[in-house]
Amino acid sequence: MRWRDLLTGTSDSFPQLLSRQLEETLLMVEAVLHYIAAPTGNAREQIAQDAGEQEHRADAVRRELMDRLAQTFVTPFDREDINELSRAIDDIADYAENTIKEIRLYQVEPDQFIHDMVATLHEAVVSLADAVATLNQDGQASNRHALTAKSLENKMEGLYRKAIAGFSPDTPVHYMIKMREVYRHLSNAADRVDLAANVINSIVVKQNL
Numbered sequence: 001m002r003w004r005d006l007l008t009g010t011s012d013s014f015p016q017l018l019s020r021q022l023e024e025t026l027l028m029v030e031a032v033l034h035y036i037a038a039p040t041g042n043a044r045e046q047i048a049q050d051a052g053e054q055e056h057r058a059d060a061v062r063r064e065l066m067d068r069l070a071q072t073f074v075t076p077f078d079r080e081d082i083n084e085l086s087r088a089i090d091d092i093a094d095y096a097e098n099t100i101k102e103i104r105l106y107q108v109e110p111d112q113f114i115h116d117m118v119a120t121l122h123e124a125v126v127s128l129a130d131a132v133a134t135l136n137q138d139g140q141a142s143n144r145h146a147l148t149a150k151s152l153e154n155k156m157e158g159l160y161r162k163a164i165a166g167f168s169p170d171t172p173v174h175y176m177i178k179m180r181e182v183y184r185h186l187s188n189a190a191d192r193v194d195l196a197a198n199v200i201n202s203i204v205v206k207q208n209l
Contacts (some may be wrong), residue, residue: 011167013020013100013131013136014068014069014075014076014077014082015066015075015076015133015135015136016113017061017064017068017086018065018082018085018086018089018132018135019096019129019132020061020088021058021061021062021086021090022064022089022125022128022129022132024054024058024061024093025058025089025090025092025096025125026059026122026125027054027057027058027060027091027131028051028054028055028093028096028097029052029080029093029096029118029122030094030098030122030124031047031050031096031097031100031123032051032099032118032121033052033118033119033122034047034127035047035048035051035100036103036110036114036118037115038051039124040109044104047100047191048100048101048104051096051097051100055093055094055096055204057095058090058093059090062086062087062089062090062190065082065086066086069083076136076166077202077203077206077207078206081199081202081203081206084195084199085132085196085199085200085203088192088193088195088196088199089128089192089196091188091192092121092125092192092196093190094185095185095188095189095192096121096189096201097184098185099118099185099186099189100157102112102178102181102182102185103182106178106179106181106182108175108178108179108182110182111163111179113159113163113166113183114163114164114182114183114186115158116159117160117163117183117186117187117190118186120152120155120156120159121152121189121190121193122185123151123152124149124153124156124190124193125149125193127145127146127148127149127152127197128145128146128149128193128196128197128200130145131143131145131146131149131197131200132141132159132171132200133171135187135200135203135204139204139207139208140204141206142200142204143201144202145200146197146201146204147197147201148199149197150193150194150197150198152190152193153190153191153193153194156186156187156190156193157187157190158185160183160184160187160190162170163179163183164180164183167179176193182205
């Protein structure tokens with residue numbers, strides 16, 4: 001690494017690293033989409049195995065970004081914002097992988113709420129990726145994409161509440177607990193989307209000061 005890269009991080013900028021992290025996270029969410037759409041059995045097992053490897057790739061980009069942050073004296077955005085945004089993205093990938101793990105562990109079949117929640121999460125991560133991609137070029141566009149992600153988080157929370165309300169008094173307790181855990185992981189992932197969008201909004205505001 002050249003000395004001026006230590007000062008500014010220009011050889012592989014932080015927006016590029018954040019975009020790479022979001023690309024890997026988007027692939028992780030897509031793995032969940034493929035998993036819940038696949039027939040039970042070997043197809044799902046292979047997707048689950050691939051998802052574990054994909055989560056490791058997302059973690060690797062997070063580690064690379066943290067290493068770069070530790071080595072760079074001057075960053076294009078506040079160091080705290082870079083770290084918080086990267087951590088939120090990392091949490092999204094973790095919750096996505098845990099969704100697959102818990103569906104497997106609890107041996108439950110994804111219902112329509114899970115399908116809708118995963119599809120909504122996918123849309124939200126796409127919006128976050130668009131927000132980061134435009135962060136350095138067009139703050140207004142970045143802000144719009146971040147606000148879209150926040151609106152999708154609101155949609156996710158509505159789906160979560162409807163899913164919980166959909167349990168009837170006759171629903172077996174063990175089934176209800178298992179499904180609630182899966183719903184909760186997806187809801188938590190959406191919470192991290194909201195956090196990431198807020199950080200992006202904050203970066204845009206600071207750039208315009």
